[in-house]
Amino acid sequence: MARMKFLCDADRCIECNACVTACKNEHEVPWGINRRRVVTINDGKPGERSISMACMHCTDAPCAAVCPVDCFYTTADGVVLHSKDLCIGCGYCFYACPFGAPQYPRLGNFGSRGKMDKCTYCAGGPEADSTPAEYAKYGSNRLAEGKLPLCAEMCSTKALLAGDGDIIAQIYAERVTTRGYGSGAWGWRTAYKDMVAG
Amino acid sequence: MKGITTRLQAALVAIVLGLGIGLAAAPATAPEALAQAPAAPPAASEQMLFNYLQGDVRGRVTIPDQRAAMLIQPAGRDFQTFWRSTMKWIGGIAIGGMLAVLVIFYLVRGTIRISAGPSGRTIQRFNGLERFAHWLTASTFIVLGITGLNITFGRELLLPILGPDAFTAWSELGKIAHNFLSFPFTLGIALMLVIWIKDNLPSRVDAQWFAQGGGLVGSAHPPARKFNAGQKIIFWSVVLGGAAIAVTGYIMMFPFQFWATDIHGMQLAIQLHGMIALVLIAIILAHIYIGSLGMEGAFAAMGSGRVDLNWAKEHHSLWVDEMMSGGRDAAAPSGARSVGAD
Numbered sequence: 028m029a030r031m032k033f034l035c036d037a038d039r040c041i042e043c044n045a046c047v048t049a050c051k052n053e054h055e056v057p058w059g060i061n062r063r064r065v066v067t068i069n070d071g072k073p074g075e076r077s078i079s080m081a082c083m084h085c086t087d088a089p090c091a092a093v094c095p096v097d098c099f100y101t102t103a104d105g106v107v108l109h110s111k112d113l114c115i116g117c118g119y120c121f122y123a124c125p126f127g128a129p130q131y132p133r134l135g136n137f138g139s140r141g142k143m144d145k146c147t148y149c150a151g152g153p154e155a156d157s158t159p160a161e162y163a164k165y166g167s168n169r170l171a172e173g174k175l176p177l178c179a180e181m182c183s184t185k186a187l188l189a190g191d192g193d194i195i196a197q198i199y200a201e202r203v204t205t206r207g208y209g210s211g212a213w214g215w216r217t218a219y220k221d222m223v224a225g
Numbered sequence: 226m227k228g229i230t231t232r233l234q235a236a237l238v239a240i241v242l243g244l245g246i247g248l249a250a251a252p253a254t255a256p257e258a259l260a261q262a263p264a265a266p267p268a269a270s271e272q273m274l275f276n277y278l279q280g281d282v283r284g285r286v287t288i289p290d291q292r293a294a295m296l297i298q299p300a301g302r303d304f305q306t307f308w309r310s311t312m313k314w315i316g317g318i319a320i321g322g323m324l325a326v327l328v329i330f331y332l333v334r335g336t337i338r339i340s341a342g343p344s345g346r347t348i349q350r351f352n353g354l355e356r357f358a359h360w361l362t363a364s365t366f367i368v369l370g371i372t373g374l375n376i377t378f379g380r381e382l383l384l385p386i387l388g389p390d391a392f393t394a395w396s397e398l399g400k401i402a403h404n405f406l407s408f409p410f411t412l413g414i415a416l417m418l419v420i421w422i423k424d425n426l427p428s429r430v431d432a433q434w435f436a437q438g439g440g441l442v443g444s445a446h447p448p449a450r451k452f453n454a455g456q457k458i459i460f461w462s463v464v465l466g467g468a469a470i471a472v473t474g475y476i477m478m479f480p481f482q483f484w485a486t487d488i489h490g491m492q493l494a495i496q497l498h499g500m501i502a503l504v505l506i507a508i509i510l511a512h513i514y515i516g517s518l519g520m521e522g523a524f525a526a527m528g529s530g531r532v533d534l535n536w537a538k539e540h541h542s543l544w545v546d547e548m549m550s551g552g553r554d555a556a557a558p559s560g561a562r563s564v565g566a567d
Contacts, residue, residue, distance in 0.1 A: 044287065059289075059290070064288060064293045065286070066283075066284040066285070066286055066293070066296040067285045067286075068282060068283070068296065069284075070284065070285040077284075078296060080296055080297075089301050089302055089305035092305045094380075095376045095377075095379060095380055095396060096379075096380065096389070096392060096396050097380050097384060098393075112390070112393070113390070113393045114393075115396050115397045115400055116400075117376070117400060118477075119308070119495070122304055122491055122492050122495060123301045123304045123305045123308065125297050125298050125299055125301035126296070126297060126298075126301075127292065127293055127295050127296075127488075213282075214297050217301075
């Protein structure tokens with residue numbers, strides 16, 4: 028099986044936010060929740076770079092490790108998913124996540140959060156594939172249809188790559204070699220404890 | 226701010242120089258890159274990058290949620306380690322260790338009896354307000370402790386028994402109870418502080434209590450006022466530990482609003498909350514033991530509020546003297562006449 032990963036080529040990202048919009052539209056993500064976002068570092072200064080970031084679907088995922096009710100699971104493709112039926116909205120996954128991926132609709136008293144929502148790698152949830160129940164909770168399941176995540180698929184500069192980790196790392200390495208520079212696979216060391224080889 | 230910016234710039238330079246090389250030099254993915262890579266040794270670059278990425282990478286976002294500007298916070302991995310192992314070790318050693326000590330102590334010492342036997346006469350030890358404050362704190366602490374332990378250990382201990390759906394239902398109820406009962410618990414802590422602080426200030430008598438092992442080892446009954454040194458330790462553990470748990474708990478209930486306005490503050494609050502709570506649970510287990518099974522006559526103090534006179538003389542001799550002399554010294558109301566033998 029493939030090991031699905033995201034890789035954002037920060038030297039190509041133009042901060043158009045199309046990935047963010049595509050994600051929100053594809054999954055009908057509610058207001059205030061961003062499964063994907065674009066962060067610009069060194070804004071307005073030399074060396075400015077933008078990086079599109081979402082759940083990195085970590086190896087040994089911190090969110091899954093700290094979840095008190097064990098609502099996370101990793102698919103055969105290495106995608107980290109969770110069950111909204113089991114989530115109690117405690118918020119611990121947000122504190123553990125190195126990438127700020129978990130999102131919560133603010134509901135109820137004392138900052139209680141409601142069921143956590145995050146990037147599913149367009150792979151839905153524990154419900155049967157491509158059912159209305161799955162769509163309502165997790166959005167569409169493109170992986171079940173043999174398609175890759177929409178954010179990467181419609182990236183105008185092909186900065187955001189999605190697919191098997193070895194393949195996208197190789198594509199990126201070829202780009203770096205060809206153009207002579209690259210700012211690295213952002214987050215890979217933290218997410219996969221593996222930076223160089225991908 | 227400037228420091229962060231400077232660090233970020235340095236990190237970026239390191240990343241642009243180092244990582245590109247590191248990635249390009251990966252033999253598995255792009256063997257031809259080795260020839261084109263600049264002279265810097267890949268190992269050094271990799272190490273440089275690793276050092277820089279120990280800190281946060283922040284930037285700017287165009288969405289309202291400004292917390293999303295934190296691109297990477299590697300400390301999340303530390304939080305993961307803390308939660309998965311450190312916390313469980315602390316809890317296991319503190320609580321398991323205390324239970325083991327109590328079982329051994331009970332087997333060795335048994336229930337500590339009143340040496341002179343019950344006298345049949347009682348003396349008022351705690352009034353209604355004192356008992357209310359105690360039981361308000363105690364009852365909420367038990368629920369808070371169980372629901373809190375459920376968050377820490379439930380996944381390992383209870384989830385396999387209950388199954389995912391029932392465990393989620395129970396944990397969700399527990400979370401609600403944990404949030405709401407924090408308020409009466411905090412009130413109880415505040416009440417106990419106000420009522421009992423004057424009796425819990427350290428004094429010279431405490432040194433003697435410690436010197437005689439508190440009467441826990443051996444059969445001595447060191448003198449004590451209203452509270453002996455052991456009880457003072459319980460008092461200050463509960464008041465200070467309870468206050469720390471309350472403060473960190475409210476930070477968790479109102480995330481990113483008070484002192485902890487960034488994610489590292491939140492992580493610290495959760496870690497402190499968990500560690501202090503686990504230690505306090507262990508201390509309170511000893512308190513529950515000695516106040517019930519461990520000592521004859523002790524429970525009545527918080528039960529009916531009246532204790533047997535012989536118990537009081539053995540465990541709180543100075544306090545009994547104070548109470549008695551206070552009674553004797555009190556001026557009789559004018560016109561009062563003594564009646565009967567008393």
